[in-house]
Amino acid sequence: MKIIMLGAPGAGKGTQAKMISEKYGLPHVSTGDIFRANIKNGTELGMESKKYMDAGQLVPDELTVKILLDRVAEDDCKNGYVLDGFPRTIPQAEVLEDALNKLNDKIDYAINVDVPDENIISRMSGRRACVNCGATYHIQYAPTKVEGICDKCGSELILRDDDKPETVKNRLDVYHKQTQPLIDFYSARNILKEVDGTVSMNEVFESIISILG
Ligand code: AP5
Ligand code: MG
Secondary structure: OEEEEEOOOOOOHHHHHHHHHHHHOOOEEEHHHHHHHHHHOOOHHHHHHHHHHHOOOOOOHHHHHHHHHHHHOOHHHOOOEEEEOOOOOHHHHHHHHHHHHHOOOOOOEEEEEEOOHHHHHHHHHHEEEEOOOOOEEEOOOEOOOOOOEOOOOOOEEEOOHHHOHHHHHHHHHHHHHHHOHHHHHHHOOOOEEEEEOOOOHHHHHHHHHHHHO
């Protein structure tokens, strides 16, 4: 099964992708996580992508597409995957579609986690991410057992550089201009599924399970 998670920044794509990955045994492929791992390791790709991410802009398609296609060509993706944060532009969606067509393959579902802009800023300002393993929490909606410490690995939690309110506003603008058109793109292919992302994480996941079976 091949699934794309769509939705605004902070809609809960990563949260739901992780839950899908665990229940259905599919690798969770997040371009944002790949970029952040590269930033942490100080790679050239990390240094290049950080400039765009910190400004709330998209990393150019030339860089992003290659990384994604290399990742889904790996062995663990043979039986499917959950894409989180890719595609984010129509050209990215077209490249993915062409690559799959060549393999006689296709995406099964594009799930749009729908959350209005008003809810996004508080989601982002309360999000905390682990510096070490990347696990994500929310100070109110998904708190850790010990404040500021990751439940999974015991490392310190931080506010992502791009979760500052002024950057979040840019990310939302970019989302509406460049990513939202993907809703029509996948709707035209009859694989778009909408879920209400404003309810609790478990309720969102229940709606997703009822779609995926
Ligand atoms: P990326 O990491 O993909 O960020 P994003 O799309 O902006 O999305 P987020 O990760 O911020 O939000 P999310 O939807 O995953 O929400 P989450 O589950 O964490 O990309 C970062 C940057 O990398 C981009 O800006 C761009 O520069 C670059 N990039 C990445 N991919 C790219 C591409 N393909 N092309 C070009 N550039 C690319 O949830 C948010 C918070 O809310 C959490 O704290 C969570 O605990 C909480 N929460 C989740 N669900 C609920 C709920 N139901 N109720 C209450 N709280 C909830
Ligand atoms: Mg995410």
